[in-house]
Amino acid sequence: VSQATVSLVLGARKQGATISEETRRKVLDAVRALGYVPDPAASRLAAARNNLLGVFSFTSTFPTDVQHSYYPFLVGVEQEAAARGYDLVLFTGSSTGGAGAAGPNALARVRLADGCLFLGRHAPAEELRRLVADGFPVV
Known part of the structure; x- marks a missing residue:
């Protein structure tokens, strides 16, 4: 999936974007498997x-x-x-x-x-x- 898709799944602002439940689940599974933690500085900037x-x-x-x-x-x-x-x-x-x-x-x-x-x-x-x-x- 693209970086934009990951951002949409993890971000608080969806603004009309639709992500399939299957794609959302895959992204969240990858996040857990990789131990990904969002960068607080980047989140705050955005x-x-x-x-x-x-x-x-x-x-x-x-x-x-x-x-x-x-x-x-x-x-x-x-x-x-x-x-x-x-x-x-x-x-x-x-x-x-x-x-x-x-x-x-x-x-x-x-x-x-x-x-x-x-x-x-x-x-x-x-x-x-x-x-x-x-x-x-x-x-």
């Missing part, structure tokens, strides 16, 4: 999504004072992300606990994710407004 949720902290994510730790909150974020098929990516803006993100346009790298949760009090309002205006999902 889907124009990567199933990554960003967490960006403007203060230290791992403070020494346990009372101010984000740990319990992040555990809940991780559980909800996993339940919805997402992985988390931690973006660090300040490893010292100081105010603000390091460097100009530091928030640009959050676009690697499908959306981002921002933590901390010293967020650059103009950059966040720009992300929202561009349609990037933020919390």
Whole structure:
């Protein structure tokens, strides 16, 4: 069978394509026999999504004072992300606990994710407004 047929059988988007049940079964049998695992980077590129949720902290994510730790909150974020098929990516803006993100346009790298949760009090309002205006999902 062709690469296109395999893509149609394995892909989530069928868009009117019809594959016979016999061909579908043969492709799936070959997938199992060969131990084929789809390349997640290629799948994410084709889907124009990567199933990554960003967490960006403007203060230290791992403070020494346990009372101010984000740990319990992040555990809940991780559980909800996993339940919805997402992985988390931690973006660090300040490893010292100081105010603000390091460097100009530091928030640009959050676009690697499908959306981002921002933590901390010293967020650059103009950059966040720009992300929202561009349609990037933020919390």
